[in-house]
Amino acid sequence: MSPVDDHAKPWETVRRGLLLLVSSPAGAGKTSLTRTLVADHESLILSISATTRPPRPGEQEAREYYFKTRAEFEAMIAAGEFLEYATVNGNYYGTPRGPVEAALEAGDDVIFDIDWQGAKQVAEKLPDDAVRVFILPPAWGDLERRLKARAQDSEEIMEQRLRLGREEIQHWQQYDYVIVNKNFDRAYADLGHIYRAERMKPGRNPWLPEFVEGLLDEAYGDHEPTGAPPRTTMMRPVQK
Template sequence: MERRNMDQGARRGLGIILSSPSGAGKSTMARRLMAWDPTLSFSVSATTRPPREGEVEGQHYYFTDREAFGQMVLDGEMLEHAEVFGNHYGSPRAPVEAALAEGRDVIFDIDWQGGQQIRNSALGRDVVSIFILPPSIAELERRLRGRGQDSDAVIDGRMAKSQAEISHWAEYDYVLVNDDADACEMRLRTILAAERLRRDRQPWLTGFTRALNTEFSERDAG
């Protein structure tokens, strides 16, 4: 029998929104997913905050000033944008749309505001959203302090905002508790594998099932 074309790679890319309160692990999980599957790309955000030690332009963020950032927003060049702790963050539209059109999956490491904007945009049909919770508030604070990147005042601000962030958990497609990094990563892999196989993300199935029906017709005619 002739083998039918079952090119499961012929699909539109998937946008993977990862959100969590600061310190709960979304950035770590994004890095782990990309190490597991090198075909994943990362939506590099633009920001007005100054770079931290070790951060590379175009790899970690696109660093810009407020005026340039504001112009990008006015020109419709941002998929989403928000002000966080006095700095502006946003996801440039062009590279994401190009990746999805080419069938490449893109990870967004963004907060609930950004996730909401993307889900409500024209790309909403192309995304799956995942919220990551900490196992406890005490552990969340321990992780923030353990990073050694922020002052006590900044950490206190992040902790104060965490309650508001967590209140949006029910808006997401999936919610995971990051009590164990390895286990959380495995759950994320499972979600990604299942979402890639959703019927509406497999355009090749239309032609495949049409061919099956043709076989039925030929069989009945014979």
């Protein structure tokens, strides 16, 4: 059977998922970008965090967050059940390890709307799977205007978000890619290009060695001609 037979396309079915970790200061557009990317790609799922903060109006369990009591969250910490966690404004936030690792093994990709500290922790635990993308605003004034236009937070909370945003931006060099969100459509296209390119890396496609071996079998046939270049031993691709 030919490796490109319509009934045998391993590149469509057998691969390891990736983690797309997207960070930005509040108001720079990462939530809109990540949610749109998920809506446009069936293979991409949104990581759901656990938190001890109470649900806001309209929020649902296991859709926006897994809502936990402080005791439940701390028991999960003690059991090593988080890829990352932190305390923000007096509440715990964290990423449960189990669903993420199950998704990777199933070949699904997981996108994170996450701060720099969480992205760092996840990347340290799963370095071969993580891709970090930082979203910058075109100007600080634009970010302030976006936050004020939301009219969702008190003046005190907004000042906290701006303070955290200034700290967040200082960590941009820890990321693999940086996008300036001056125009949403352009920024979204850039994020999509990054995602699709990362899916093509050899280390995330364990079907490649066998597939290439099949191509070479076809290319050489039953006998390799005299003077043909030596065939390399089939090896699992190395993630870079």
